[in-house]
Amino acid sequence: VGSGIAASLVPWRSGHAGPPEREGSAGRQARGGVDWRKVAAQFSFAPGLTYLNSGSEGSLPRRLQEQFSAALKRWSASPSFAFFSDPELDQAQKINRARLADFVRAPAGDVVITDNTTMGLAMVLMGLTFSRGDEVLTTEHEHYALLSPLNVLAQRQGVSIKKIPLPSPAPSVDALVEGFRRAISPRTRALCFSHVNWTTGLQMPIAEICALARSKGILSVVDGAHGLGMIDLDLRAWGCDFYACPGHKWFNGPPATGLLYIRDARSNPWRLVPVISEGSLLLSDTLTVADALQMRGSTNGPAFVTLARTADFADAIGKRVIEERIGRLADEVKGKAVTRWGQGCLFSPHLDADKRLRSGLSAFVPSADPSAAYDAAFVSRVADRLLTKHRIWVRTTMFPAPAGSPGPQINTLRVSTNIFNGGDDIDRLFRAIDEATAT
Ligand SMILES: Cc1ncc(COP(=O)(O)O)c(C=O)c1O
Numbered sequence: 001v002g003s004g005i006a007a008s009l010v011p012w013r014s015g016h017a018g019p020p021e022r023e024g025s026a027g028r029q030a031r032g033g034v035d036w037r038k039v040a041a042q043f044s045f046a047p048g049l050t051y052l053n054s055g056s057e058g059s060l061p062r063r064l065q066e067q068f069s070a071a072l073k074r075w076s077a078s079p080s081f082a083f084f085s086d087p088e089l090d091q092a093q094k095i096n097r098a099r100l101a102d103f104v105r106a107p108a109g110d111v112v113i114t115d116n117t118t119m120g121l122a123m124v125l126m127g128l129t130f131s132r133g134d135e136v137l138t139t140e141h142e143h144y145a146l147l148s149p150l151n152v153l154a155q156r157q158g159v160s161i162k163k164i165p166l167p168s169p170a171p172s173v174d175a176l177v178e179g180f181r182r183a184i185s186p187r188t189r190a191l192c193f194s195h196v197n198w199t200t201g202l203q204m205p206i207a208e209i210c211a212l213a214r215s216k217g218i219l220s221v222v223d224g225a226h227g228l229g230m231i232d233l234d235l236r237a238w239g240c241d242f243y244a245c246p247g248h249k250w251f252n253g254p255p256a257t258g259l260l261y262i263r264d265a266r267s268n269p270w271r272l273v274p275v276i277s278e279g280s281l282l283l284s285d286t287l288t289v290a291d292a293l294q295m296r297g298s299t300n301g302p303a304f305v306t307l308a309r310t311a312d313f314a315d316a317i318g319k320r321v322i323e324e325r326i327g328r329l330a331d332e333v334k335g336k337a338v339t340r341w342g343q344g345c346l347f348s349p350h351l352d353a354d355k356r357l358r359s360g361l362s363a364f365v366p367s368a369d370p371s372a373a374y375d376a377a378f379v380s381r382v383a384d385r386l387l388t389k390h391r392i393w394v395r396t397t398m399f400p401a402p403a404g405s406p407g408p409q410i411n412t413l414r415v416s417t418n419i420f421n422g423g424d425d426i427d428r429l430f431r432a433i434d435e436a437t438a439t
Contacts, residue, residue, distance in 0.1 A: 034317055036325070040420040043252075050425050053393040054418040055198060055226060055361055058252040060306075067309050068254055071302035082301060088308075089301035093294050096308035100259055103311040103319075104233040104243075112260040112293045113304045117225040118145040119276070120244025120260035123293055124221050125149035127272045128190075132158035135187040137180065140165050140400050141197040146223045150192065160187070166202065167402070168347040168410070170357055173205040180209055190219045195243075196226035199399040201330070201348040201361025201414070203231070210239040219270050225249060228259065229418075230326055230360045232319040235261045241270060250326075250360065250418060253310040254303040265290035322419055326360040329417035329426065336430050337364040344370055347412050363397055363412040366433045374407030382436045383413055390432035 042061040045051050051059065060068065075082040075089055082089040088096060098108035114120045125146075130136075130153055138150065140163045153159040164183045170176060180191060191213045196203045206222060213220040222243045227233055229251025235243050243261040247253030262272065265288040272289050274280050279292030314322060331351060338346055346364045349357040365373045372378055379396050386392040397414045401407055415429065 034321055034325070036419070036422055039317065040422065043420045045420075048391050050390070050392040050428055052415045052417065052421065052425065052429060053395050054230075054250050054252075054416040055414060056249070056395060056416075057255070058229065058249050058418060059420070060254055061252060061313060064252075064254070064306055064309055064313060068302060068306040071305050075302050083298065086301070088305040091295055091299065091301075092291070093299075093301070093304055096304050097290075097294070099308040099311055101261075103315070104228065104235045104259065104261065105237065106235045106261050109288060109290055110236075110262050110265045112262065112290050113299075113307065114244070114258040114260050114293075115256045115300075116145075116248065116258040117223060117244045117246045118148075120242075120258055121146050121221070121223060122149045123260055123274075123276060124242045124244065124262075124272065125153060125192075127275045127289075128219070128270060129273075130157050130159045130189060133160065133187060134189040135160045135162055135185060136190045136192055137162050137164065137183050137188050138192045139163060139194075139197075141199045141202070142192070142194060143198050143223060143225065145225070146192055146194070146221075159189075162188075165400070165402070166197070168200050168202070168399070169349045169353060170200075170202050171353075173208060173354055173356060176205055176357075177208045177212055181212055184212075184216055184218065188216070188218055190221055192221040192223070194223040194225065195245075196230070196359045196361060198225065198361070198414075199347075199397045200363045200412070201226075201359045203349075203357050203359040205356065206240060207238040210241075213241075214239055226359060226361060229253075229314065230323065232323045236263070239263075242272075247307045247310060250416075251310055251314065252418070252420075253307040254300075256300065257303050257307040260290075260293065262290050262293075317419065325419060326417060327355075327358065329421055329423075330358065330360045330362050330415075332423065332426055333362040333415050333417060333429075334358075334364070336426065337362065337366070340430070341366060341368045344368075347373075347410060360417055362415045362417070364415075365410075365412055366437050371406060373410045373412065374401070374405070376409070376411045379411040379413060382433065385436035386429075386432050389436070390428070392429055392432055394429070 043059050093113050097111050101108045101111040150161050154161050164179050210220045219241045222240045224243045224245035228245040241263045247257030248255050268289050274289050274292035277292045279295040348363045383396050394413050394415050398409045398411045401410045
């Protein structure tokens with residue numbers, strides 16, 4: 001499939017890339033010596049498109065597009081050899097799993113390559129055994145990828161799903177952990193929550209919540225849709241039992257790729273059974289539940305090996321450097337929104353809140369009028385105008401409003417700032433919002 005991606009990225013770290021594109025905290029020449037213009041040049045967005053929606057889909061860099069095509073050609077040349085015997089393309093995926101496990105700081109055998117977050121969450125929630133009356137604790141800010149399998153558990157097995165509210169903006173790490181602690185009952189079997197909420201971009205204190213679960217003998221399932229590629233993941237140390245994430249969002253891997261982390265897959269403490277697998281009859285000391293979940297008939301080996309190469313791409317820049325860059329860009333978005341429309345417009349954690357709660361997602365209403373947040377049509381109109389007139393992709397989100405609010409749900413624009421974005425994209429966004437809200 002070729003190699004040398006990491007080597008080809010080394011020049012990006014050079015300090016001789018010329019002047020920053022624009023001054024300011026989110027200029028292209030960031031700390032760490034990375035020339036962000038060269039990083040952005042690796043992406044092949046349509047001319048004139050400003051892409052601020054990595055929370056839905058990222059984009060595959062050119063080098064990795066080439067690697068993907070090369071892998072597809074190799075598969076096409078001898079498909080059965082590829083499936084049974086090619087160590088990078090074969091069904092077991094041991095080499096790619098080990099590379100990706102290393103990237104998320106997990107033991108090699110504890111990672112399964114999946115198609116997306118949705119698949120990983122369903123593998124866990126459909127593969128665990130619940131009893132009627134068991135309780136699962138989740139939040140009011142979850143995505144349908146988690147709510148859907150929870151709904152199946154409720155309907156089919158009589159599991160009670162309890163949703164705790166999350167104030168927006170969130171107060172503190174301690175308050176969030178306390179919210180879970182208070183809601184736990186003797187029937188609680190699982191805590192299921194997003195690492196970063198798709199609605200407001202609140203980053204949950206994953207290590208603290210998982211430690212709480214562990215201390216009570218409760219299992220933890222994390223929806224990591226906005227983790228991989230945005231945050232420097234340390235899955236083993238954080239102590240979650242299951243973590244499902246995509247390769248195709250912030251990480252900029254190929255479409256329809258993802259990872260599922262299973263803590264201690266070999267001893268399998270929660271007795272997960274492998275659904276969507278050819279391997280449940282083969283489980284043994286040498287074939288773990290993670291290995292069995294990798295055996296799913298034909299899978300997209302060319303995409304999976306490219307996903308492993310995406311880890312090389314990110315490592316060549318630096319995981320911590322990427323996390324800081326994304327955080328700085330997002331802080332610039334939040335700061336600009338508050339400057340224009342006041343503190344009340346921002347539903348993401350504020351800049352004066354604990355930094356650990358913030359993420360690369362920024363959710364705000366482009367208006368100083370507090371009632372605008374309840375006007376779904378207004379927020380959609382602005383998003384549509386940004387796309388159709390200015391070719392800027394953002395998305396809208398919605399989530400339950402607190403009791404006593406003027407409407408049932410809050411509506412926001414959601415902006416994702418990834419490694420291919422820069423301060424100039426943010427300037428363009430706010431100029432376009434000004435135009436879109438002027439009429
Ligand atoms: C929080 C969250 N979970 C799950 C998903 C679904 O992700 P995937 O496409 O990887 O299944 C999304 C998609 O936007 C999301 O925001």
